[in-house]
Amino acid sequence: MSTPAAHASRPPPAWYRPGTLADALAARAEWGRDLVAMAGCTDLMVGWNAGARRVPSVLDLSALAELRTIEPGPDAVTIGATMSCAGIAAHPVIAARLPMLAASARQTGSVAIQNRATLGGNIMNASPAADNPPVLLAYGARLTLASVRGARTIGYDAFHAGYKRTLAEADELLVSITIPFPPPGAIGYYRKVGTRRAQAISKIALAALVETSGAADGAVVRGARFGFASAGPVPLPAPALSRALHGMPLASIDAGRVAQALAADLSPMDDIRSTAAYRRSVAVNLVLAALQSARREVAQAAYTG
Ligand SMILES: Cc1cc2nc3c(=O)[nH]c(=O)nc-3n(C[C@H](O)[C@H](O)[C@H](O)COP(=O)(O)OP(=O)(O)OC[C@H]3O[C@@H](n4cnc5c(N)ncnc54)[C@H](O)[C@@H]3O)c2cc1C
DSSP, X not given: OOOOOOOOSSOOOXXXXXXXXXXXXXXXXXXXXXXXXESSOTTHHHHHHTTSSOOOEEEEOTTOGGGSOEEEOSSEEEEETTOBHHHHHHOHHHHHHOHHHHHHHHTSSOHHHHHHOBHHHHHHTTOTTOXXXXXXXXXXXXXXXXXXXXXXXXEGGGOXXXXXXXXXXXXXXXEEEEEEOOOTTOEEEEEEEOSSSSSOOOSEEEEEEEEEESOTTTOEEEEEEEEEESSSSSOEEOHHHHHHHXXXXXXXXXXXXXXXXXXXXXXXXXXXXXXXXXXXXXXHHHHHHHHHHHHHHHHHHHHHO
16 A cells, blocks of 8 residues: 555644544545544653653544444454553453453553553554553454555554554554454463552563463473563564474473573663663563463363363
8 A cells, every 4th residue: 555645735733533433534644644643642641741742733533432442253352443441451351362461451551541541552652661562462463554545454563663663654543453362272471570560661571372282291382472562672572482482392491492582582772671681581581481371271271171
């Protein structure tokens, strides 16, 4: 898809709150990023208050009921881009089938923030430290973007083009996120490491989804997908780690193998919250903890029958 040249014959309105997605997309086609999409405003407001940006013309998405939905299907759930973290955490199908997403939504800031913060805003803000992206990577989520030219769906693992940059075009809006239900027996692990248990940006976070086959002690990794936050310039999958673990007996995976694979996957940095060395070392420990938890669950399943 190519983006039509924005022919802004008239200046964008200071505030536009369309009642339909079609009207929102028409405005986006006319003004592109000169009309800044606003969902819960919890990221935008911080930037405006800090004086980092002049308060721009705003495309307020809050009246678009069609984007504030959770639609479970037989194989996946589709979440509208402006569904709040609170709504996601409280949804019974998400709690039962996608518990890592319920957990990450519940750890996105305080309860007050969760009531306003949307999943789409968390993705589109494109912070490498955001809490929900690791889970979306581990579950293999897909994003649907729309413009007046039509809609397209892309894998979330290909969406981030660099620090704070995404593959979204200037005339597109994120409309929904589709998350497949994990296969039966797949084991999830999510852990955010921060200064406090709540209201802290992560020093590092991991979501993992591990599939195994075989009996308790001989269980073998059949597939493993990972998502990291605060481990590089964008939310990172760990394809080298996934490849390195494939076919390995769970019991035989050690820190050396994990560290070697992660050296290719992660590019953490020193910043005010932590150091690159700490992040590399804790990343290995988190993966080992995820595999340990998978071993426990496999053993438990064998025991209970
Ligand atoms: C006190 C505080 C604590 C926080 N704690 C956390 C935390 O623990 N973990 C965490 O991950 N985040 C945290 N945040 C950041 C923020 O709350 C989240 O990133 C939130 O999910 C952003 O969603 P929003 O709807 O408020 O986005 P907005 O601020 O409305 O928008 C964010 C960005 O996304 C774009 N955008 C929004 N929706 C769309 C769309 N549908 N299509 C295209 N572009 C769109 C906007 O243009 C903007 O660039 C915190 C923020 C505050 C103020």
